[in-house]
Amino acid sequence: MPTRLPAWPESGVWVKDDDRAWFEPLVRNLSHPALKYAQMLVLNTDVAQEIVQEAFARVWASAKTPSREDEFRRWLYRIIANLANDYHRRQAISGRASLPHASLVDPVEEVEQRDQRKLLLAAMKRLTPKARQAVYLRYFEDRSFAETAGVMGLPQVTVRVIVHRALATLRQRLASRRVDEVAV
Amino acid sequence: MIAYRELEARLRECVDLYDREVPPIRDFERRIMARVAITPREEGPRRSLRHDVLLSALVAAAILGLAIAITAGVRLGLMRQPNVPVKHSQQFSAVPCISNFTQLGFGNGPIWPAKMVSPTIGWAKGGLRTTDGGVHWRDVSGPALREGSASRLYPPGYADFYLDGQHAWQAAVYGSTTSCNDHLSTFATSDGGNTWKQSGPVPLNLPSGHQTGTVQIGFMSPLAGWLWVPTGSASATGDPFFPSVTGANLYATSDGGMTWRQLSSLSSSYFKGFAAPPGSNCKPGPGAIAFSSPSVGWVSVNCTDTILITRDAGASWKVQTFPTSGLACPCHVQLPNFLDVSHGITVASGSDNKATDLLLMTTDGGTTWRESAHPGTGYLLQIDAVDANRLFALVTPPGWTKVSNTGFELYRSVDGGGSWTLVNGDVPASWPPGYLQFVDSNHGFESNINGAADLLTTDNGGRSWKSITPAIK
Numbered sequence: 104m105p106t107r108l109p110a111w112p113e114s115g116v117w118v119k120d121d122d123r124a125w126f127e128p129l130v131r132n133l134s135h136p137a138l139k140y141a142q143m144l145v146l147n148t149d150v151a152q153e154i155v156q157e158a159f160a161r162v163w164a165s166a167k168t169p170s171r172e173d174e175f176r177r178w179l180y181r182i183i184a185n186l187a188n189d190y191h192r193r194q195a196i197s198g199r200a201s202l203p204h205a206s207l208v209d210p211v212e213e214v215e216q217r218d219q220r221k222l223l224l225a226a227m228k229r230l231t232p233k234a235r236q237a238v239y240l241r242y243f244e245d246r247s248f249a250e251t252a253g254v255m256g257l258p259q260v261t262v263r264v265i266v267h268r269a270l271a272t273l274r275q276r277l278a279s280r281r282v283d284e285v286a287v
Numbered sequence: 288m289i290a291y292r293e294l295e296a297r298l299r300e301c302v303d304l305y306d307r308e309v310p311p312i313r314d315f316e317r318r319i320m321a322r323v324a325i326t327p328r329e330e331g332p333r334r335s336l337r338h339d340v341l342l343s344a345l346v347a348a349a350i351l352g353l354a355i356a357i358t359a360g361v362r363l364g365l366m367r368q369p370n371v372p373v374k375h376s377q378q379f380s381a382v383p384c385i386s387n388f389t390q391l392g393f394g395n396g397p398i399w400p401a402k403m404v405s406p407t408i409g410w411a412k413g414g415l416r417t418t419d420g421g422v423h424w425r426d427v428s429g430p431a432l433r434e435g436s437a438s439r440l441y442p443p444g445y446a447d448f449y450l451d452g453q454h455a456w457q458a459a460v461y462g463s464t465t466s467c468n469d470h471l472s473t474f475a476t477s478d479g480g481n482t483w484k485q486s487g488p489v490p491l492n493l494p495s496g497h498q499t500g501t502v503q504i505g506f507m508s509p510l511a512g513w514l515w516v517p518t519g520s521a522s523a524t525g526d527p528f529f530p531s532v533t534g535a536n537l538y539a540t541s542d543g544g545m546t547w548r549q550l551s552s553l554s555s556s557y558f559k560g561f562a563a564p565p566g567s568n569c570k571p572g573p574g575a576i577a578f579s580s581p582s583v584g585w586v587s588v589n590c591t592d593t594i595l596i597t598r599d600a601g602a603s604w605k606v607q608t609f610p611t612s613g614l615a616c617p618c619h620v621q622l623p624n625f626l627d628v629s630h631g632i633t634v635a636s637g638s639d640n641k642a643t644d645l646l647l648m649t650t651d652g653g654t655t656w657r658e659s660a661h662p663g664t665g666y667l668l669q670i671d672a673v674d675a676n677r678l679f680a681l682v683t684p685p686g687w688t689k690v691s692n693t694g695f696e697l698y699r700s701v702d703g704g705g706s707w708t709l710v711n712g713d714v715p716a717s718w719p720p721g722y723l724q725f726v727d728s729n730h731g732f733e734s735n736i737n738g739a740a741d742l743l744t745t746d747n748g749g750r751s752w753k754s755i756t757p758a759i760k
Contacts, residue, residue: 156322243298243299258568
């Protein structure tokens with residue numbers, strides 16, 4: 104039986120109590136989108152799962168967490184992004200010579216991915232984490248620039264620049280791939 | 288070249304493909320709720336309009352009551368009583384603290400090896416100690432660290448350091464009845480965790496709204512050590528657990544961590560001259576720290592590729608330069624690791640994502656750095672030094688990809704990195720490797736960066752590896 108959400112108060116904020124009933128529907132609705140988002144940021148399934156679990160635990164722990172789903176989602180996504188950043192920092196600190204996942208060129212994978220969409224997705228994964236985050240929110244979650252900026256905590260104009268540069272990078276990479284293929 | 292509009296349309300078409308790549312995980316919601324179930328919540332009522340009104344009334348009443356009490360107290364002479372010491376407690380009921388006890392690390396592995404000191408004895412993050420080569424681990428943390436809790440949740444600001452088989456330190460930030468980030472305490476053992484001594488409180492004196500970032504602790508000897516406490520405001524990041532670090536305090540001890548004195552402070556104004564990449568709202572600030580001696584240390588500057596060096600125990604800092612010719616810069620140089628006061632290693636990599644990283648070494652305490660021979664031709668994943676001459680390196684083999692499901696190459700140097708010999712071309716380490724350590728020329732350990740669900744061990748210098756499944760006793 105589906106869990107009913109609490110009645111919407113005039114203030115637009117639910118009065119949360121320690122009952123987890125208000126939280127479970129949000130977990131149900133957002134756990135998979137959050138996992139996809141985290142996976143795009145860290146490009147590691149195990150770490151993405153751990154980050155999403157930790158992020159939900161943290162939003163649960165904080166009294167400031169908004170209950171409205173759109174605001175909750177924005178809050179959750181910010182924590183996921185911060186955890187992903189922290190994950191990359193930990194790698195830098197703990198690894199004696201650690202290597203960022205995103206920086207890896209994966210030639211075999213690329214060769215196998217002749218399908219244009221696969222090629223594009225592979226190229227997207229080689230963007231910087233910040234660019235991946237912006238492109239993912241903008242095109243994979245179909246968010247407006249204003250919404251993307253809200254989630255990323257950046258000015259809208261900055262997000263536009265990040266997305267534009269990311270698109271330019273993707274165009275170049277796809278173009279160079281085509282040149283390579285023609286040459287082959 | 289593809290048009291922008293077409294590219295945008297194609298990106299939107301990738302959603303289905305990506306959905307197939309990241310399918311829903313069975314039991315994932317249950318696992319999240321299980322984590323939630325063991326997560327304590329901030330005390331106090333949730334915010335609402337009604338609560339706000341009630342809260343305002345209560346605050347007004349409290350202020351009025353306080354004024355009356357002070358007036359009465361002065362008249363009765365109660366204010367002449369000696370100062371009552373602040374009671375330090377981990378119970379955050381008095382103030383709405385946002386920090387909570389947390390688990391350590393990421394990933395599904397239960398053990399994050401920190402330092403093996405012999406083929407049988409070693410430490411893992413969180414005060415775990417093994418005496419049987421990593422098969423079994425026991426949490427030997429002092430009871431005061433978590434106030435006797437049996438839970439494997441650690442206080443905010445938790446950090447640890449393991450010098451040898453007997454000497455270890457843990458640090459954590461605690462609140463008080465007046466502040467969430469009131470002070471820091473350290474705990475020291477000199478008998479392998481059988482007994483622990485707690486330091487006096489190190490007052491943090493943070494401005495309102497500020498909290499600690501990633502604390503680090505380290506020791507050069509059983510007596511001489513340092514403590515690095517970055518601080519910042521969480522409001523800038525929008526995440527109460529991740530402050531935007533703007534400053535840091537450096538402390539030192541000469542009595543094994545019982546008392547700490549502040550050596551220096553790097554304030555936010557110091558970092559105003561550093562620039563983050565264009566388009567980023569990341570604010571440069573102090574990152575991680577490493578020391579080669581009590582006076583010589585390095586600090587990375589967040590959001591930049593800069594590393595600072597001090598030669599006067601933090602009194603002054605200047606930008607450290609490294610030889611990076613041949614790399615496509617801007618280059619990223621990792622914080623150096625030092626084997627002793629003279630010999631250090633670091634890795635520099637370019638921004639072109641190619642496996643052309645440089646292995647840099649110093650034999651004069653970091654004054655000069657020279658490029659060393661590169662082991663193999665792939666990505667340098669891990670490097671470890673038994674001493675200044677004997678080094679081991681884990682490298683990706685030629686043609687390796689993340690999906691090739693092959694092992695890694697292990698190289699050994701016996702001349703301080705001057706030349707490398709391939710020991711094993713197929714070390715069965717899981718991706719991504721996160722820990723490699725050889726305690727002597729024969730005995731080594733390797734585990735994943737996400738924790739050791741399986742710990743690899745060797746007793747023949749890396750020629751063959753055995754997988755063991757560590758367990759916490």
